[in-house]
Amino acid sequence: MAVLLCLAGSLAIPRASHGLVFSDETTEPTETVPPDFPYWEHVTQRRYEGPTVIYLGAGWALTARHVGHGEILLEDRIIRPERFSRHTLLNADGKAADAMVFELDREAELPDLPILPIATTPPKVGEKVLMIGFGRLRNGRIDWGDPENPRAAYTWTDRGEKRWGTNRVEFNAVWQPQDRWLTRSIVTRFDRTDLEIATEHEVSAALGDSGGAIFAKQDGEWRLAGLITSISNLAGRPSQTTEHGDLTYAADLSSYRDEIVRWTRPQCSNDQDDDADAAIDYPDDTDCQSPRDDSERPDSRILGGGRWTDWAMLACLGLGVAIWTKTRRQRSRSTPDSTRPSTAA
Numbered sequence: 001m002a003v004l005l006c007l008a009g010s011l012a013i014p015r016a017s018h019g020l021v022f023s024d025e026t027t028e029p030t031e032t033v034p035p036d037f038p039y040w041e042h043v044t045q046r047r048y049e050g051p052t053v054i055y056l057g058a059g060w061a062l063t064a065r066h067v068g069h070g071e072i073l074l075e076d077r078i079i080r081p082e083r084f085s086r087h088t089l090l091n092a093d094g095k096a097a098d099a100m101v102f103e104l105d106r107e108a109e110l111p112d113l114p115i116l117p118i119a120t121t122p123p124k125v126g127e128k129v130l131m132i133g134f135g136r137l138r139n140g141r142i143d144w145g146d147p148e149n150p151r152a153a154y155t156w157t158d159r160g161e162k163r164w165g166t167n168r169v170e171f172n173a174v175w176q177p178q179d180r181w182l183t184r185s186i187v188t189r190f191d192r193t194d195l196e197i198a199t200e201h202e203v204s205a206a207l208g209d210s211g212g213a214i215f216a217k218q219d220g221e222w223r224l225a226g227l228i229t230s231i232s233n234l235a236g237r238p239s240q241t242t243e244h245g246d247l248t249y250a251a252d253l254s255s256y257r258d259e260i261v262r263w264t265r266p267q268c269s270n271d272q273d274d275d276a277d278a279a280i281d282y283p284d285d286t287d288c289q290s291p292r293d294d295s296e297r298p299d300s301r302i303l304g305g306g307r308w309t310d311w312a313m314l315a316c317l318g319l320g321v322a323i324w325t326k327t328r329r330q331r332s333r334s335t336p337d338s339t340r341p342s343t344a345a
């Protein structure tokens, strides 16, 4: 059984699930921010200590569908979502995945963060990945199951916190059904630290990590590869606990990349040649001023920042009005003349 990692605003929802849980203090990273990692600020959360949300850059956010859209925090500011501008991500057959994008208030002052690169292929099985989320932490240990031969599990804190950890991809092509969603997923397993397969900062997701990020280093560049959605939970185990062997499921974003790009990317970062000049995006299309530029055409910043198409349209409109006015004047002069008696000429 897999459980969702979000309280969805109410403790009354029974399927609520689980933050990043480490095996013990010795495996927790001492650095607040992962070393040499440029996208820490992109991972944020819903307002009111809500689950995790990823800021994609250029005014759009990504989270799990079961988390939903809402106000998010960006550099300590509360940013509202834009009304009617959200999209559940779909599989190729049209079925909904547990992932969505939503636009942020177009009037809001947004931090100057770069557009996140999204993986074009899933991370390989065995590949080490970075996980970031705002979920609950390890609290204590409990025994459960057969009293003669009890199993050990970790309980969680009452509140979540932004943490990072690591793991390895266990599976990278899993279809994960959950409620009414079906999500192409990558999966990690929370391994005992004495096993060779365990990573230095081995973690499992927990409540509040829904919408959290999995980054992979591909071709020397950090790319967003996964969106954390749920964890496995052994039947009979006390709720809100973690045990070694637990699986964390995350949407494989390489599977949903085209749709994310289509909804959220400006012309200069959308993988398309929008102006048919055989050059795609910044910096190859030299008419792009930055990856956040929404036009691949040459624009007229020297005239004050408007697009050249806007200026051309205004010029045409002005010319049209001038011609129309002149024609009207000629008509108003010539028409009466033509009906007058010839003597009036």
Ligand SMILES: [Ca+2]
Pocket (backbone or CB within 6 Å): 167, 168, 188, 189, 190, 191, 197, 198, 199, 202
């Ligand atoms: Ca593992």
Ligand SMILES: [Ca+2]
Pocket (backbone or CB within 6 Å): 266, 267, 268, 269, 270, 271, 272, 273, 274, 280, 281, 296
């Ligand atoms: Ca483009």
Ligand SMILES: [Ca+2]
Pocket (backbone or CB within 6 Å): 272, 273, 274, 275, 276, 277, 278, 279, 280, 281, 285, 296
């Ligand atoms: Ca182009």
